[in-house]
Amino acid sequence: MEAAGWVVTELSHIKKLVAQLEVHLGESPDLCNCKHLTSQIFSLTERSIGIITSSDFCQKRSSIEAGLTPSPASDVVDAPFKTNKKRKMMEKRTHQVRVTSGSGGEPMTPVDDGHSWRKYGQKEILGAKHPRGYYRCTHRHSQGCTATKQVQRSDLDPALFDVIYLGTHTCVHRTSPAAGQPPKPNPDARSFLQNLSANLKVKTEGLARPASRRSGAPPLPRRSASLRRRRASASHLSAARFSSVPSTSENWGVSPATSDSNHVASFAPFEAADWRAQSEYQEVVSALVAAGAPAALRWTSTTTSSTSIFQASLRDPLIMWEDSSLLLFSS
DNA sequence: TAAATTTGACCTTT
């Protein structure tokens, strides 16, 4: 068996173990952070399998399919860095969600996943005990968000729901702020960040704080010479470990609730990050929260082993990526 | 009463 095959086998094994762990963790509120981590590990493992199985030098092996979830890779990508034009690129990932049964009553729906969904259909599925529900993003028509999900109660464990997410959210859901009020942070972003700050400790390389540019024109996302210089000077600084602090509405905000194109464009990568490169974003975001002050960070991705630079300030939060993806938050 | 859900018809894919 070639190396890639071994890795796939190992990752599949990890995936199954994490799924089992998640089941064992149950509904205890104390363990909800652990549950959050397991789902992250699960997604990352699945994604790794997808990357490996879609590469040129590895024949597709059906053994991956033996697990709980269908392979997201087999009909998504043909080659690692080439998109398949024949088939529509539709990102797909599966989750198992345990229903949180309240006292007595049986809530028949899985826990809220942070997005707002609108049910548009239900179908009996051949050979399945329970029907499959079809949901689309509430903001499909208002913002053209094409994310959908399918929810089906598991045959084996009625407290378990299989959730298949299709596509990624491009929507920005905002609570229309009162006139003159500063915009409130996106609730999804907040809970996401709170989970991160509660769960993660990251290694950062602290830098001399840049003189905080107060409320001038917000800097445009461009790779400045000063940023490059800062990165260069970062390399010899010692690493510091921060314990995390909760993120608050003061720490974070989203772009102003104007309808300019900047807003959606800048926020979309964050939505995508929700599951695309979660671990990398986690490190960055958590580091920002932990730093609690203007800082520049440098880290090495655990998944791609590429090095990225990150500059963030609470005043003019700006996150830059080596690979040109970009996050921009303004408060 | 606007928004969400239900449900049979219709469309698409295999």
Place this chain on the structure above:
DNA sequence: AAAGGTCAAATTTA
């Protein structure tokens, strides 16, 4: 042809 997926009118809910 049949199973899966979506539409949209009717109905329910907040």
